[in-house]
Amino acid sequence: MNLSVIHQDNGSFEFANGFTGSPFDITEPATGQKLGQLNSTSIAELDRLVEQTAAAQTAWAATDFDRRARVLRTFGGLLEQNAELINAWNARECGSIAGKAGWELQACIEQSFMCAAMPMNPYGEVYPSSMPGRENICIRVPLGVVGVISPWNFPLLLSLRAVLPALAMGNAVVLKPDPNSSVIGGVLIAELLQQAGLPEGVCSLALGGADVGQHLVSHPQVNMIAFTGSTAVGRQIGEVCGRQLKKAALELGGNNALLIMDDADIAAASSCAAWGSFLHQGQICMQSGRHIVERSVADAYIDALSERARKLVVGDPYRENVHLGPIISERQADRVMSLIEQSLAMGARIVCGGKRDGLFIEPTVIADVTPEMPVYKEEVFGPVAPVIAVDNEDEAVSLANDSDYGLAAAVQSSNPVRAKRIAQRLQAGMVHINDQTVNNEFQVPFGGMKASGNSGRFGGPENMEEFTEKKWISSIDAPLGYPF
The missing domain is CATH 3.40.309.10 (Aldehyde Dehydrogenase; Chain A, domain 2)
Known part of the structure; x- marks a missing residue:
């Protein structure tokens, strides 16, 4: 899908996103001004999108680690080069003040470079064996397709903290931002990843409301859901993922x-x-x-x-x-x-x-x-x-x-x-x-207890654990003989 942001003389924006679902307006909360309009992803379109993403994931997982790293480094550079546009959208679409928008963008740039190093990290361990001559290796492998459902309050950061490590570890992603932050949390990310050289289909964008999110969560070809949002919705997502034995990383509410x-x-x-x-x-x-x-x-x-x-x-x-x-x-x-x-x-x-x-x-x-x-x-x-x-x-x-x-x-x-x-x-x-509660450092594991999450963590070395699963491979030089 080819996305484009077209600037208009009157300060509004037109989006060509190729979807045919229900249209919804992009509105500036401070003024009530309509900035543009997007079409939602229909359920049939989402099914095709997930299929295409699953197909693209196999080749992406087989891509050399240095190529994956290069895409993420290039993406970080593009975030920096497009700072003015990104910060303006964060202000207009989400009501972010300049300092908050600037901090959020810088955190995402730093996270991009951190995640670019992930494919080069060791991804396996060797264990001893009680069987003479047997080698036991435990390696981390991609999950497959990761569905990322992100909120509107820190739309860039809370999308990318899941999208980037998922891509780094060889997964493909379907990103569904909140309708209130579809541009900053979705459209711009998809465009810049495409410009960074990410192969077609490896990060797909789905737009719309709860119906689109629900279908993404329940889709059998989506292997993990990374959700940030309310505890009430997180519980519903956890129930669906639990029934399907699907991995879920739920970062939920707090008081x-x-x-x-x-x-x-x-x-x-x-x-x-x-x-x-x-x-x-x-x-x-x-x-x-x-x-x-x-x-x-x-x-x-x-x-x-x-x-x-x-x-x-x-x-x-x-x-x-x-x-x-x-x-x-x-x-x-x-x-x-x-x-x-x-x-x-x-x-x-x-x-x-x-x-x-x-x-x-x-x-x-x-x-x-x-x-x-x-x-x-x-x-x-x-x-x-x-x-x-x-x-x-x-x-x-x-x-x-x-x-x-x-x-x-x-x-x-x-x-x-x-x-x-x-x-x-x-x-x-x-x-x-001797500080306050709003703290986030991309290299430190982030997450809550009780009804604030399901023990998943984002950040630092935890990203390796969160966006992979382990496989045990044992080998021996010659076949063993057993009593049967």
Whole structure:
């Protein structure tokens, strides 16, 4: 399929993608402007796409490691060369501010070069044998076709963190981005991989909504699903994959605790907290969603965090220099405000923010929060910092662990021994000391516990494990004689 992005004089874009399914608009959340239109992939087209991808995978897996590495290195260079276009789309399509878009792109460039080294890594091990003369080798082999279903909040990074290692290890990929990020999370990736020299069909693009994703998950020729998104949808995908004995890497939701101990540096802690709660309008699975603060410093912490929140500028990230952009959709903005309003009705108090203008919501600090309130119990996915006061360390840890989620957590304390002790007790896949919860390094395994995932990990050496399966090959010089 030949994809093209055609620039128009009026600032909109036209896409030629060759699909015949239902059309859907590409809309800029900040302005409501229609940027273009795409056609969804029909189910019949998806079936053909998967077949073609499966056929292309065999030849790609047999490709020399240096050729695979060269494609990924070239792709990383193309990301760099097209930075202005990519960052503009991240701002316009997803509401990303310049700093967030730039960081996301740089992380993807670095990840491209890391993944380019993967085909050159050792991929097998030799084991001893109890049989004289037998050699036991265990090698990693590609899974086949990997379906990647990515979200809209970090659309480039969360697509490529699965696409690139899957390709590096000899798999082929069908990428289905979220409809809200079809360009930045799909079209541009497919175009640049094609320009980088990836053979036709090795990375195919499928567009559309839940029906397309569901068919991709259940397709018998798709050997693995890498999904990033909500826990509710992740459970459904896990059920389908489980019935088919299909590998699934599920990185799901989070309601992440930031613990502020009584010996914390309050100024530094409030800076970390503002970043963790308000970056990208709070629309991050690792968002600092629950601020658990020892009572003796709670007032000072709330004051410091609120002072920072009031200085943040909300606006159109494509046309203005702002700290926060728009919420991704009307539906999500309605949900954020509903959670705030329900919690206020239960006795919570807005210290600052709490106002909405279209899809723009002010960074909001909420005090007098209790564990039963929706802003505390649920993953808000908006610029909201609920603060709950506790009496001691044990209560803080107990509250932090009292959640279905276990993605990320953070601890603020000037006592390193105490902070590490608390970190050991927290039930989260990632814990950061004297930092905030939104952290990602491409070379470090990333993933959550409990309802935040199914123990899959992305990043660093874990990519080798995640996107391959093992095969045992034994050999002996001459046939053995057995009693039968």
